[in-house]
Amino acid sequence: MPLDTALNVVGRLENQGDYLLGALMLTTGAKLSDLLKLSVGNLSPGNRTVRGPVSVTVPPELQEDLTAYLTTLRGRYEADARSLRLSGFDRQRAGLRWLDMPLFPRDGVHPPKISRKPGAVTHAALRPAREEADFVSTLQQAAFASGWRGRVHSHTLRHVFAQSRVEQGVPVEALQADLGHRDLMTTLLYLQSLTGNGLSFTPAYAAPLAA
Secondary structure, eight states, rough: OOOOHHHHHHHHSSSHHHHHHHHHHHOOOOOHHHHOOOOGGGBBBBBBEOOOOOOOEEHHHHHHHHHHHHHHHHHHHHHHHHHHHHHHHHHHHTTOOOOGGGBBBTTTTTOOOOSSSTOOOOOHHHHHHHHHHHHHHHHHHHHTTTTTTSSOTTTTHHHHHHHHHHHOOHHHHHHHHHTOOSHHHHHHHHHHHHHHOOOOOOOOOOOOOOO
C-alpha cells in the first residue's frame, strides 16, 4: 500500500479511537497488538510519550487529537462508574481506576451487573480492549472506500511505515529501533519480506494526517 493511500485510509476512520490506532501505527511503526494492550496510565504527563508494551513518542500532529480523545474516553469511564453507582472512593476500593482503563476499549459494551466488592469491578469486565480482528475489519472497509482493493492485515500500516522510513534515507539501525527489533538481522529480513511480497510503495513525503 502506498503512503498516500495509507494516509487516505487512516483519514477515513471515523471513530476517534480507530483513527488514533491507525495514525499511531502509520507514524510510529508500532504493532497493533501492542497498542491494544495500552491503558491510560501508560501515557506520560502531557501525552507526549507512551511507555508500556510499546514505547513510542506521540507525533506533535496527533497530540491534539489524543487530548480530545482522552476527554471522550474519560466521559465513558465516568458513565461506567455512574452505572454501577460507584463514588470516587468506591472506584479505587473496587479496583476501577481511570489509569487502568484500556486506552482503546471496545465500543458498544454495557457494564454488567457485577459485585461491588473490592477487586470485583475491572475494566476487563466493564469495557474490554478493542479486538484486533475487529479493527482490521474496520481498516479493510476504509481501504475499500478509498479505492484500495488489496488485502489489509494487522501489519499493513507498520509495513508502510517501515518502507517509507527507508525511502526517506533513515539508516537501517534507526529503523531497527523504530520497529523494536532486538537484532539487525530481523530488520533486514523484515525489509526483504516486504520486497518479496511484491508490495509497492510511493516515495514518502511529509504530510499531515487527514482529520
